[in-house]
Every structure is written in C-alpha cells, then in structure tokens.
Amino acid sequence: MHSDNHQSIxxxxxxxxxxxxxxxxxxxxxxxxxxxxxxxxLATICWYQDDFExxxxxxxxxxxxxxxxEVLKHILFLLLLGDExxxxxxxLIIDLIRNNPRNDDYFRxxxxxxxxxxxxxxxxxxxAEAIRIAPDDASSQLIATLIDIADGKLxxxxxxxxxxxxxxxxxxxxxxxxxxxxxxxxxxxxxxxxAQELLRRNPHEQELIxxxxxxxxxxxxxxIPLWPVYRFGWVASIAMWxxxxxxVRMEDKMSVAWFNYVVWGYLGWCLYSWxxxxxxxxxxxxxxx
Amino acid sequence: MxxxxxxxLQQTLVGSKPARxxxxxxxxxxxxxxxxxxxxxxxxxxxxRYSRLLKRWWLGYLVLFAVVLASQIYLGQATVTGFxxxxxxxxxxxxxxxxxxxxxALLIMGFLYLLQKRLFTISELKGESPKPWIPAIIxxxxxxxxxxxxxTGAISYAQ
Numbered sequence: 001m002h003s004d005n006h007q008s009i010x011x012x013x014x015x016x017x018x019x020x021x022x023x024x025x026x027x028x029x030x031x032x033x034x035x036x037x038x039x040x041x042l043a044t045i046c047w048y049q050d051d052f053e054x055x056x057x058x059x060x061x062x063x064x065x066x067x068x069x070e071v072l073k074h075i076l077f078l079l080l081l082g083d084e085x086x087x088x089x090x091x092l093i094i095d096l097i098r099n100n101p102r103n104d105d106y107f108r109x110x111x112x113x114x115x116x117x118x119x120x121x122x123x124x125x126x127x128a129e130a131i132r133i134a135p136d137d138a139s140s141q142l143i144a145t146l147i148d149i150a151d152g153k154l155x156x157x158x159x160x161x162x163x164x165x166x167x168x169x170x171x172x173x174x175x176x177x178x179x180x181x182x183x184x185x186x187x188x189x190x191x192x193x194x195a196q197e198l199l200r201r202n203p204h205e206q207e208l209i210x211x212x213x214x215x216x217x218x219x220x221x222x223x224i225p226l227w228p229v230y231r232f233g234w235v236a237s238i239a240m241w242x243x244x245x246x247x248v249r250m251e252d253k254m255s256v257a258w259f260n261y262v263v264w265g266y267l268g269w270c271l272y273s274w275x276x277x278x279x280x281x282x283x284x285x286x287x288x289x
Numbered sequence: 290m291x292x293x294x295x296x297x298l299q300q301t302l303v304g305s306k307p308a309r310x311x312x313x314x315x316x317x318x319x320x321x322x323x324x325x326x327x328x329x330x331x332x333x334x335x336x337x338r339y340s341r342l343l344k345r346w347w348l349g350y351l352v353l354f355a356v357v358l359a360s361q362i363y364l365g366q367a368t369v370t371g372f373x374x375x376x377x378x379x380x381x382x383x384x385x386x387x388x389x390x391x392x393x394a395l396l397i398m399g400f401l402y403l404l405q406k407r408l409f410t411i412s413e414l415k416g417e418s419p420k421p422w423i424p425a426i427i428x429x430x431x432x433x434x435x436x437x438x439x440x441t442g443a444i445s446y447a448q
Contacts (some may be wrong), residue, residue, distance in 0.1 A: 094298050098298060119301055120407055233315070234318045237318060241322070245388060
C-alpha cells in the first residue's frame, strides 16, 4: 500500500502534476510525519515547483531524523542552489563528494554551482571529473556544453551538442541547450521553430512564451530593414551613432540641399530601430500565440 | 590525481558575497553613452568586483578611475590649449567635446566587456538580468556630475 502510494505520487511528479502530488504527499505525512521517503518526495516536489523555502524546511526536517541520508542531503543541495544560498550549498556538496567520490552527479552539481558563481576554471575541472567517472552521462555533457558556451568556445559546444542530439534527439534539456545556442548565434528563425516545439510540450511556460514573442518580432517582415541591429546588437548601436556623427559632419561640409533628407531619413531609421521591438512585442503579446 | 581532487574540494565561496547576475551589456552601452566614462565606472562596480581578474579588484578599479580622471582633466585642458594637430577635432566646440567623451566611455566599455565577456555570458545563461533603471540613472547622473566637475576644474587650472 505504502509503495503503491509512493508510486502514484511519483507518477504525478513525472507527468508534471506537482500540486496534486504535493497534496497527496502532505496527506500521507499527516499520518506518518517522520517518513523519510515522503519528506524526500515532498522536498523534491518543492524543488520542481521552485518553492525553495518550503523545500529547504522539509529537507532539514528529514535530515534531523536521519542526518546521514544521502538522498535528502542531495535534494537539500539542489534547493539551496536554487535559493542562491551558494555558500551553504557548497559545504553540503563537498561533504557529499567526500563520502561518495565516485558519484558523478555530485561532481556535476558542484560544477553547476561553480559555473553560476562565476568560477569558470573550477567548474571546468569538476565537470571533467564527472565525465571521467561517467563518460556517457548526457547530463554531464550538457553542463560541459554550457561551460563551453560560457567560455566562448562555441565550436566545441556545437560539436558536443550535435553528438548529444544524435544520441537523444528528443531530450528536452538538450533541445533547450540547442535553443540557447541558436539564440546566441542570432539564428532567430530556427530558434523560433524550436521554441514553438518546446512550447507545445510545456504550454504554460511563461519564459518560452516571452521568448517566442521576442523572436516573432525579430523575424517579422517589418524587421527586415533592421537586420544589422538585430544581428549585431549593441555593436550596431554604437556604429549607428558613429555613422550619424559622420553624416552630420558631411552635411556641414556639403552644400547640397538633398543631403538634409538623407540625414533625416537616417534619423528616422534610428528611431524605428528603437521603437520596433517594444511596439511589436506588445502587438504580438496582445494577439496571443 | 587524489591531490587534484582534494584541491577541488576546498571551499571557494566562504565569506564571499552572493554572485548576482550582471546588468545587461546593452544597459552598459546606454550608461556609457549618457553617463560618460565616470558613469560607466560607477555602473560597472559590481561586475568588476565579481570578475576576479585581479586578487585585489579594488586596485584595478582605482587604476581605471585614475585613467578616467586623467582623460577628463586632459579634455578640460584641451578646451583652453586645443588638441594636437593630428586630432581633427576642435576641443573648443562643446558638441565635439561630448563626442570625444562618449568615444572614451565606449572604448572603456569595450575594454571591460572583453575582460568580462565570460561573466556576461554566464549571466545570460542564468536568466534575466536585474532591472537596471535605478542604478543606471544614478550612475549616469553621478557620472555627469563627476565629468563636469573634473573638466571644469581642469579648465580653471589651465586658464
């Protein structure tokens, strides 16, 4: 009966029905409040829901009953990481690794912590160790690819990503990483198609919705004249300003009436580039997906 | 190898402030444009602190501050004495001086970006950058005030 309940809760978690899973877990905990497995499950559900504060409280309660429980310690590490309590999460993960030096999950978790706290060198060494322990683990390869992207090594990251896609073409984490790469490389059309596919799988994810709206703006026909701006970002903005200075200088030196229109036309184009994204984002947002 | 693993398991984050995502690069460009080199320096304080390029980050920051101050003093003096002949800009024209100041700010921004490119990328990977409006406005105003003060001081000294 016990394991049936746990299996049904796990099933609800697997299909993303977190609220229902949480309710059922809490109901079971009322009659069995010291059940470590249930506390671990509840803490995990809190992590999935980004409810870090509650999750940390639940995990710490569980650890007070069973201080050496590795599963609870790991979920507590993930919750502390999510809550940006980086110092405490580092203490915990180091303790986990010392007790389990052959566990690649822990090295990978520590690498992720180091990456997000801007310690890129240490993140690389940790993920290398995780890959050495489990060379075929896709999650470690994913983190290694993220680290390559952060390090500016886009060619290496592209090769790793291609290999991952070949092995697991349907893995959502890999597809998200591909989406990130496409956005970084400004391949907006391809990014939009992929984002739409991900949205079909996650229809309520606001970040994806916002991204699609933004990509729709940059790929709309009205954005064609603004290609340099969307392609080169802030570098284009600086170039636009320098071109304006040159045009104004030329206008002073040239005594040609029509050149005035060239300068005004250019200013109009600059203004269009500033208002295009906010205006069209609003239009597409109001139209809906 | 055991020694290498042991080295990796030394705490890195002890006593360090939380690593916040950095402001977006576009907001840095806007602050450089409107706040000048001083505005950019004030705005970049956090990112320079996290960059860990130097053990004593504040030393690098002080050096940058000194470079910016020197540039503003030079511009102030140039309004009286003029630029060298090979620079095709009239320092006595305020609009031209503004352009030069913006170019200096954008060059410093480019330099900081190249040094901290990885941090900007990691911040993008983490997700949304923090809202830049209030720090950007404060940095721009402070930057403007510092620029005016240093240029005016240099003009008075040169005259």
